[in-house]
Amino acid sequence: MKVLIKGIWLLLTLLLLAGIYPKHAYEQFVAEHADQYLQVQKIKDCDVIYLSASSNFASGLARETDPRKISQMIADHFPALQFEAINKPASHAGIHVNLLEMFRENAEAETFIVTMNLRSFGPDWIYSELETPLQQSTLFYNNRLPLINRALVSLRAYDDQSTEERHAQRKSAWADDPLPFDPPQDNVTDWCAVEKWGDWRNPKRQLADQFIKQYGFVLDASNPRVKDFDRMSAMAEEEGWTMVFNILAENLETADSLVGKDLTSLMRRNTQWLVDRYEEKGHELVNNLEQVSHAHFTDKDFPTEHYDDIGRRIIADNVAEGLARALAQKNSKNDN
Amino acid sequence: MLFNSLPFLIFLPTVVLLYYLLPHRTRWILLLAASYIFYGYWKVEYLSLILASTTVDYFVARYIHATPSRLHKRMGLAVSLITNLGLLAFFKYSGWFIEDVLDPVVGLTDGQLDSFRKAWDFLLPVGISFYTFQTLGYTIDVYFGKAVPEKNPLKFALFVSYFPQLVAGPIERFSHLHQQLFQRVSFEYANLQQGGRLILYGLFIKMCVADNVSPIVDQIFGHSAEADGIQLAAGMLLFGLQIYSDFHGYSLIAIGTAKLLGVNLMDNFNAPYTSLSIREFWGRWHISLSTWFRDYLFIPLGGSKAGMTKLAINILIVFLVSGLWHGANWTFVVWGAMHGLAYLAERWLFPMRTKSRVGSALKWIWTMVIVFFAWIFFRSESVAHGTDYIMQMLQNTGDGLTIEWDPFLASIVGIFILSDLLFRNRSIHVWLESTSTLIRWSVYALLLFFITGFAGTVQHPFIYFQF
Numbered sequence: 001m002k003v004l005i006k007g008i009w010l011l012l013t014l015l016l017l018a019g020i021y022p023k024h025a026y027e028q029f030v031a032e033h034a035d036q037y038l039q040v041q042k043i044k045d046c047d048v049i050y051l052s053a054s055s056n057f058a059s060g061l062a063r064e065t066d067p068r069k070i071s072q073m074i075a076d077h078f079p080a081l082q083f084e085a086i087n088k089p090a091s092h093a094g095i096h097v098n099l100l101e102m103f104r105e106n107a108e109a110e111t112f113i114v115t116m117n118l119r120s121f122g123p124d125w126i127y128s129e130l131e132t133p134l135q136q137s138t139l140f141y142n143n144r145l146p147l148i149n150r151a152l153v154s155l156r157a158y159d160d161q162s163t164e165e166r167h168a169q170r171k172s173a174w175a176d177d178p179l180p181f182d183p184p185q186d187n188v189t190d191w192c193a194v195e196k197w198g199d200w201r202n203p204k205r206q207l208a209d210q211f212i213k214q215y216g217f218v219l220d221a222s223n224p225r226v227k228d229f230d231r232m233s234a235m236a237e238e239e240g241w242t243m244v245f246n247i248l249a250e251n252l253e254t255a256d257s258l259v260g261k262d263l264t265s266l267m268r269r270n271t272q273w274l275v276d277r278y279e280e281k282g283h284e285l286v287n288n289l290e291q292v293s294h295a296h297f298t299d300k301d302f303p304t305e306h307y308d309d310i311g312r313r314i315i316a317d318n319v320a321e322g323l324a325r326a327l328a329q330k331n332s333k334n335d336n
Numbered sequence: 337m338l339f340n341s342l343p344f345l346i347f348l349p350t351v352v353l354l355y356y357l358l359p360h361r362t363r364w365i366l367l368l369a370a371s372y373i374f375y376g377y378w379k380v381e382y383l384s385l386i387l388a389s390t391t392v393d394y395f396v397a398r399y400i401h402a403t404p405s406r407l408h409k410r411m412g413l414a415v416s417l418i419t420n421l422g423l424l425a426f427f428k429y430s431g432w433f434i435e436d437v438l439d440p441v442v443g444l445t446d447g448q449l450d451s452f453r454k455a456w457d458f459l460l461p462v463g464i465s466f467y468t469f470q471t472l473g474y475t476i477d478v479y480f481g482k483a484v485p486e487k488n489p490l491k492f493a494l495f496v497s498y499f500p501q502l503v504a505g506p507i508e509r510f511s512h513l514h515q516q517l518f519q520r521v522s523f524e525y526a527n528l529q530q531g532g533r534l535i536l537y538g539l540f541i542k543m544c545v546a547d548n549v550s551p552i553v554d555q556i557f558g559h560s561a562e563a564d565g566i567q568l569a570a571g572m573l574l575f576g577l578q579i580y581s582d583f584h585g586y587s588l589i590a591i592g593t594a595k596l597l598g599v600n601l602m603d604n605f606n607a608p609y610t611s612l613s614i615r616e617f618w619g620r621w622h623i624s625l626s627t628w629f630r631d632y633l634f635i636p637l638g639g640s641k642a643g644m645t646k647l648a649i650n651i652l653i654v655f656l657v658s659g660l661w662h663g664a665n666w667t668f669v670v671w672g673a674m675h676g677l678a679y680l681a682e683r684w685l686f687p688m689r690t691k692s693r694v695g696s697a698l699k700w701i702w703t704m705v706i707v708f709f710a711w712i713f714f715r716s717e718s719v720a721h722g723t724d725y726i727m728q729m730l731q732n733t734g735d736g737l738t739i740e741w742d743p744f745l746a747s748i749v750g751i752f753i754l755s756d757l758l759f760r761n762r763s764i765h766v767w768l769e770s771t772s773t774l775i776r777w778s779v780y781a782l783l784l785f786f787i788t789g790f791a792g793t794v795q796h797p798f799i800y801f802q803f
Contacts, residue, residue, distance in 0.1 A: 018785075151788035154340070154789075154791030155340065155342040
């Protein structure tokens with residue numbers, strides 16, 4: 001009986017403190033650690049949601065005449081529709097699928113454009129040190145009590161691996177995952193070791209190695225990002241959502257000039273694999289892989305999907321076409 | 337498995353429940369299995385290391401005990417020393433030795449260094465410094481006839497791997513821990529209460545104090561060139577607070593966990609920042625390690641019975657080895673040397689025997705200056721970094737960093753510091769026991785609230801895991 005009274009006292013005190021907690025500490029914490037949650041919370045009466053990593057952002061270059069994001073450029077094509085964008089650098093399908101779960105509960109939108117960033121399927125991104133804070137943020141994408149969410153963060157109830165552990169996994173993937181070429185190009189590590197452009201001190205050699213590390217992988221159904229897109233696809237089917245997958249442009253010209261045809265063929269092959277897989281599942285795929293030329297990539301010293309205003313416009317126009325097709329198909333289904 | 341993680345929150349109650357449900361004779365098997373799961377959860381491959389250390393010391397200790405030959409006993413001890421210190425040397429010191437010792441002396445080529453880095457690019461096994469010292473202590477005890485070796489290899493394996501103190505101590509002695517592991521323990525509410533209280537307070541100071549201070553310390557030490565003198569001094573003080581609350585918190589959780597299972601582990605900390613000398617500091621800081629070094633290194637070297645020069649050399653050896661034990665970097669050697677030299681200075685140059693208030697205050701200031709300045713090297717990336725940090729702190733040349741100080745978190749830190757000063761020589765859990773039920777359980781609720789709502793979110797585990 002004594003223990004019971006103590007337990008009840010503990011619970012009551014905790015409940016009282018939990019009631020005070022959200023206003024004073026939680027909101028600030030969420031803003032710092034899971035801003036995408038707040039972005040979702042702000043969305044009201046929206047038709048189309050655009051989910052992406054940093055590729056949506058303007059580069060900020062002085063020569064740009066149009067400082068808008070890709071999502072805003074797409075919205076130009078659909079004045080009758082309300083668009084919203086949720087972006088976070090380094091974000092990927094594993095995070096987007098959790099955000100979509102929130103829309104499942106709140107049902108604010110029924111059409112989603114999700115970027116498919118080819119690099120995000122590779123080991124460098126999968127085992128990035130940025131993954132730990134991203135995984136931590138996923139704990140907030142739900143309607144649990146604030147103090148419970150915060151406690152789960154405190155107890156590291158997410159994929160909480162150290163940078164060293166993630167880098168060890170990445171290294172092992174580069175060394176062990178087979179590539180469809182003859183040695184020494186049968187794995188990323190050996191491929192990078194091949195002399196090209198002199199030794200590692202040459203910037204061209206460093207960039208060539210980065211291209212191999214970013215795009216040197218073979219996609220299959222076991223890839224974690226593919227599993228995330230599969231989950232998204234299943235979710236869309238269950239909820240009756242319209243999904244448009246936006247395969248972003250990569251700098252194939254630089255990949256070709258620095259590394260060669262083997263790498264670009266691998267990039268095309270992986271992209272085609274994605275197109276086939278998700279078209280078969282009934283989604284609209286917009287393949288921008290080779291749509292932006294080298295001149296319109298803003299980062300020249302690392303492979304990224306950051307484009308100037310012309311590059312963003314090209315992507316936006318293609319996605320708008322795809323979205324129009326998807327919406328037309330949806331309308332015709334509804335009419336039938 | 338980390339103590340401050342959800343898996344441990346499930347693991348611990350499960351083990352405790354099963355422990356008291358099982359008949360006495362099978363409980364140790366549960367503890368052994370739990371200990372291997374606890375360690376293997378982090379990285380299964382490294383279970384082989386603890387197994388290797390256990391196997392070698394099991395056979396070596398039995399051999400030393402059985403053989404009448406002094407030479408053979410010595411050879412047995414050498415095998416144990418080579419195996420355990422060899423494991424440590426390979427995993428912990430080989431990288432440092434080649435890059436920071438061998439390379440500057442013989443001048444390795446870029447290619448040689450590169451291939452070495454590739455070959456040695458593995459993670460340091462968690463807690464290797466702790467369990468190798470514990471098992472080494474056992475063999476030395478057997479060698480000197482202070483312990484009779486365990487006959488059952490699995491029971492010995494439990495002594496080496498006992499999960500509450502496996503990865504960061506307290507480093508236990510065979511004579512203290514072994515018999516407790518196999519004694520008949522009946523369920524007692526008092527054990528549950530005391531253990532739970534220690535775990536709760538340990539989690540609070542680790543998660544709310546150490547982990548919240550950590551980002552500020554990282555910022556100041558990471559950008560020390562830009563920080564101003566006051567910020568650098570704050571960084572030094574806060575690191576002292578961080579490492580103390582981190583390790584003290586861990587030790588309390590370890591002691592509390594063992595207490596739930598009816599085992600008393602030794603205390604590891606006792607308000608070290610109230611020390612009035614370096615000698616006293618080492619009697620209050622990481623007590624299980626300092627007594628280990630005293631018993632297994634200082635005394636075998638000759639202890640205090642040696643002449644003055646020999647004694648000074650022995651003291652310096654102990655502090656330098658202690659520094660190196662903490663990490664493979666010259667910074668730890670400097671840290672150890674600073675403590676060693678200060679210890680010698682206290683002993684011979686200015687033995688401060690005064691008991692007046694002013695005298696005590698001066699002694700305290702002296703001790704803290706040494707301890708906190710030494711922490712700068714402990715935390716720095718290199719000796720040069722540590723030296724620059726001190727110079728800049730004293731000269732106040734930096735422009736200043738923009739540091740976000742959270743007043744609420746600062747007050748949590750303040751509460752901890754005050755309580756530590758207030759409860760000098762008396763644990764907070766003893767104080768809690770003497771208060772009324774209402775206050776006690778309100779404090780529990782408050783601690784739980786702080787742990788769940790205000791724990792730091794840094795991405796590194798306990799600092800001492802890396803040692």
